[in-house]
Amino acid sequence: TNKVFCIGELLIDFVAENQGSDLSKATLFTKKAGGAPANVACAIAKLGGKSYFVGCVGKDPFGTFLLDVLEKNDVDISLAQQSKTFTTLAYVSIAEDGERDFVFSRGADKELKYDSSLKKDFKDSLIHFGAATAFLGGKLEEAYGRYYFDALTQEAFISFDPNFRSDLWKDDEATFIKKCxxxxxxxxxxxxxxxxxxxxxxxxxxxxxxxxxxETGAKIIAVTLGGQGTYISAPSLKLTVPSIKVKPVDTTGAGDAFIGCLLQQIATLNSPFDILENNQLLLKMVTKANKAGALTTTGYGAIDSLPAKEQLD
Ligand code: ATP
Known part of the structure; x- marks a missing residue:
């Protein structure tokens, strides 16, 4: 199986327990590991794939907690970095009107330094770029650009998830779109x-x-549609692949489980690029990835509810 490098943020989500009140009134928070690219790395490893997390946390107890979570889920953290800057924190609450109330305290995720020694491992590998915080500047954004360049020159398989967070781009959506x-x-x-x-x-x-x-250049496009499944679009393929029926309790991480499961399967091919030539195989893989997404909604939290290989089989 080929390696999958997941590059981006790993942070603490402080989730307000008194749902239905905005953050100004919330008093009790639960500490959870968060960050879409980190979730994807966990999804891949839990399904038996070889995933690396490339990102930065603080040299503090929160950073230690986060790296422990990844390690316990069999993600290779040898390329993760710890900086003196505090670990990035996000405080989230669902306010009375159903809107998400959100405070973002950006810290160590932006400190990821580019490491030129990774480049040689990119050949035959899959590189997953999840862009939630990467386009907000900092060393991370520079590293992102350089890893993207390395992925291109080493002919790696490139995967991209914009992870658009409207709270982070309120006044500047156009910049986010341009960078995506x-x-x-x-x-x-x-x-x-x-x-x-x-x-x-x-x-x-x-x-x-x-x-x-x-037309912009994307080869395979997967548009996840929650309970309805996934719309899959490739040059000679356009259809919705239905998901399975489940009783969802928390949809957090379903999208990460989906893309993680898809990448894990593509990584088992002789060459990841074979998937671009085989629509039947792609549909089979998407069907399985839908199940991974569906199962994730049946448990609370993102990482804890990602399915393991045995469960998915
Ligand atoms: P995230 O909450 O991680 O941002 P997302 O919006 O990217 O998720 P979803 O569309 O919620 O992703 O879910 C990803 C996939 O998981 C879907 O394409 C679908 O196959 C499966 N899935 C999600 N919710 C359900 C559900 N209620 N029932 C069945 N399958 C589901």
């Missing part, structure tokens, strides 16, 4: 929510959005 398009241009696999596909493409339907994103 650079990665979409050369991505072999892109994973979007419906909202992301429409926002980034500027189109009004899923069909038009995918056509536009293919």
């Amino acid at each position: 398009l650079i990665f979409i241009e050369k991505a072999h696999l892109c994973k979007f929510s419906l909202e992301e596909a429409l926002i980034i493409s500027g189109k009004e339907t899923i069909n038009d959005a995918c056509d536009h994103l293919h």
